Amino acid sequence: MSDGYTAQSIKVLKQLEAVRQRPAMYIGNTGIEGLHHLVFEVVDNSIDEAIAGYCDWIKITLHPDNSVVVEDNGRGIPVDIHETEGIPAVEVVMTKLHAGGKFDQKIYKISGGLHGVGVSVVNALSEYLEVEIRREGRVYWQRYERGKVVTPLSVRGETQRRGTKITFLPDESIFKSINFDFDILNQHFQELAFLNPNLSIEFADQRIGKNVVHKYQGGIVSFVKYLNRTKNVLHEPIYISGEKEDIKVEIAIQYNSGYSERILSFVNNINTKEGGFHVVGFKSALTRCLNLYTTQNNLLKKEKLSGEDVREGLTVIISLRMPNPQFEGQTKTKLGNSEVKGLVESMVNSELFSYLEENPTIAKAIVGKIIEAARAREAARRAKELVRRKGVLGDSSLPGKLADCQEKDPAKSELFLVEGESAGGSAKQGRDRRFQAILPLRGKILNVEKTRIDKILNSQEIRTLISALGTGIGEDFDINKLRYHKIILMTDADVDGLHIRTLLLTFFYRRMQEIIQKGHLYIALPPLFRLAKGKKEEFYVEDENSLQRFLIEQASKNIIVTDQKKSLKLEKQALKSYLTNAFIYHSFMAELVKQGYPEFLIESLILFGIKEKTLLGDEIAVSKLKEFLVEKGIKERKIYKDQETGFYTLEVSVNGHLSLVDSKLINSFDYQKCFSLKKKLHLNATPPYFFYKNGQEIKVEKENLLWMTILEEVKKGYVIQRYKGLGEMNPEQLWETTMNPQKRVLLQVTIQDAAMADELFSILMGEAVEPRREFIQTHALEASRLDI
Template structure:
């Protein structure tokens, strides 16, 4: 199972009723791509363990303890020799697991991020009905969700429909729980049936009044989930983003026609609201068409067809061209002077552009700033009029100030691109410039620094030149590169200690365990554990005489080992910790151990430091870091930088526009459900979801402009 590629029982007609096919990445592939993988199985009263390294077993399957539980736990570490990025995104994983819980009514899934203790439990008795309610959570629905479900010849179809008073269409389709982002026959069948059924009802009941409704009109404000489960899915391509089974189109069309028609006959008030909304969309579409025709005629008459305030570049190959959307005329002027005229274009944006989240399409293209932007980009806008191949620049860079207004303008621009030119994001044309956050003046020189991490690195470099640390082994002071490396590791170590402390773990206990180099095997050595307990108690007695600590060694039957149960009282508040095999094996604690000052060469406290010909004694590694940072800041003027206009053209070029020295963030669309939710919360009509979002994320803010 863990070392050989196989079908996983998908074709024995017993293990799986439906599956996603044979192209998935199974556990054997995960094993092969991991530096190590550990398996733990609880079954038949025993706990079994086995370890693999780069796909090969390095230990036999061994019984390590007894249990009454049942289940399998797989722990693996991605191989850095294969993957450049090995960080996992909790939000991405949680979203996919929540999606599975919605699509499989009654299934319970829990997920916990042990790095931050962020946790979620997903279970939805309402299935995809709750899914559309979730998607419309921050919008204004105009009716309760409609559920259509049927099973024909082993194929199960579920469709949930709910309209809101917004202008955006949100359609999500799934085949065997796989998100078919490009749709397919099931989605085509649904769209066809929806358009036909609503038009038929509207004509029969004389609701159109001589007007016509297109599919786009009918789907304005629609939120819908289409889920189909079939025995032999045919996907187009390895990524399974499009379903190709031809017979499914007719099946979906027939079921939706029948059930939706019946629902409309029984609920005329709901269908009248939907038709009225579609008629308004049709009128807006016609107004937008006339506005677009006017723009086209105007552009045809304009010399050069480009907006007057656009400073274009001379390069004709769009793949080599980039355009900066710059906040304000002042910064726009500096950018025009500082740019590389060969391939960099500048478009200054005056003030805040229209919030397209709250506007219909006809109003959007009536906005002067947005029309200027559309013309400059060259792609056109809206449905058939948008043509990515006509894009005049393959890098569209949003460059705003690092203050509240700048963030708001950036969000408005991103909302426009997400709602009206999604293909620019999907094809990775959109970027965000990263102007420096700090300006540091030292003696007669000035330096712009990107962010807080870079500032700390800069301060450590200065400190390593001005401060000396006593090396107890070599009996001499150290400085320069060696001290800089030690201090950099100490910064990372302190950050990890702070992070793990937020989960309810005591920093002094963690530091002592790391210093003692405790391993999983240590948990089977009672004498060694007793020695570690003494060290923990000594540390508490010397550093925190007002606090009390009690540590007990108890049995861990599942792993035939011991564990430490720790109770700490601080000012009347009790704190409990358990140090067991899971804790010792956690990635965070492993990294803390590797960066412990004792292991990196910094040594154990107290530390002797010499600065400006004076010697100082520092009692802890945290105190050492604070002392050194204070010394390095002397003689420096650190200014938090906010506006692009504060830099002259040369500085703007060097820090933010020069491809050799700048930092750009590429805007990507990983999950359309999450993206829709965020834009709706931040830019929509409802205040309460936005307030809750701010409250939930307030603690993550490090620099707030008031």
């Protein structure tokens, strides 16, 4: 090949070591972020091929078992023998840390993967990884398990195509869960498609039957339009671009009628969530440029526009392509190249000013918006001065209803924001006064998504909250003055409580986001149930699932199950395993029923033995399935074949309810779980079944009623109280369940994806009704813990 990409392009810096012992060093953590980082690392290699001009198509497929396939039509990883390592180059890439083509700028002038640890780390943290390379007319294949080679590189055929296909399954012994989130992955792939115009990124999630293709000719202009699609925009996007010293800069700017700013920055397709010098340069230039424009056109008197003024309602995408970006760590969240600040500044200063001069209508709309913001800021300043004189926002003043703690070190102090005076009273009595402060909130606070800063400061509840935190707000905000390093939202589990929690989250995200970024914001998880047995035994569980697990644990200690012939004996661990599987099975079945599939239909499909969707591609097998369902009393209404996929769909009627038996259902995660668990529930015994409780024999006629009957009998031994609000707990109970650091469960609030978070707050709390209606309709089935 003439592209020069060979084994000699692969530079080896260091052996792969200790990745499995310390995975967090390479992927951040072993939670949901680290799990998804594996996919991003593999996709980034394909993206680098696209940037280099050798790839225009990438497909990511997620299988029901959470294995991932990433395929592209790039050049294919080199397979010739590496000069210094003496093994195929692909093996070097897959098994050696700090090995890859990214160190040779002849091969990848622009790349996000600078450290060369990406795919080798994915390999080390996967139960297995298979690589298939289509290159120079041949198909090469190799398999690895937990980072080690298990088969030599072999030729598996011939092809005219080219590219790389990597299949891997994350190792369950490393990650807390290997269940991928569709939205997190899809959002990332969509971003990549926006940042790389005309690149097609296809994402197929076979667990839920979703298949999406992202391809945008407009690049970041399309991106900024997409981000503002739920808002009232003031003008068409402004596009600025330029290149100097091998650094290419693209910026898309659009203002909307809202009050929050949204700045997304990328370097070589990497989302620099913490910004860097490119963002600093843009902010500085934007403020200077708009001040110059308003001054020259006599639009302001003496006052100057602040950075906060010019960024109100702003949505901007900043995308850089550069040869040697300096990132902070492997997660690449902040750009450290100081030279880009001046480059971005000069480009924005000249091009944006010229644009405003040439487009007076757009300039008028933007300037009108920011002058309004400046006046509101001035009104807010006067409001602050007024309340300061009254002692509400003073540095030393604290609101009267705040029950402060004795501890003065913020790192050791906690502030509970509690819904209602009643729960606030219990919390004040139950807390540990040494380090726990309580601030009761009356009713629902102001929705800051729809409100400018001057109006926000007129809200008594928000002023009280700002005063308690001690940081100030707006331009005065100083995270170093935060008085508590744990701020805990403690609201009821009902609809009103969740609404108040959402309003508080909106406030912190829009007006004090640094508190979230620094890891200071938490959500308390009060229990939903209290179980009492006599006067001495008392237990608390947080939700329905925890209640069932508690009952299963108690059953396994006290109950033995036999059948009519006494050939069956279920007790202790065996009984616990049976009851747990039964509960999980019915949980997944409930999800399928929510989606509109009758339980009898699912049971019949499992009984028939249809596990793989491939059966729906066989006409004879589909006919047998249809006959089987008809025998069960399920009426077949229609049968048709999808010519594109080759799979049949059966439209059936169960008690008048229409359902589709198709590849989407059979391939879904819920169905696959039900299918695998059903076998474990078969007891291979002769009903009826018997078990004993308190010396009394209880008889169960049918196998499918056994697990539920056992748990119902165990439940009879307890008085179960379902809490609707925190006010129903006395101070001792509130301390024991929700406030005691030794026993409580807290959720830390983080921002995993700024674009997704911003959009979610805009949809849920903004002015536009239609996007909110669509969101509710889409996610209605996912709702839980509703007080209805």
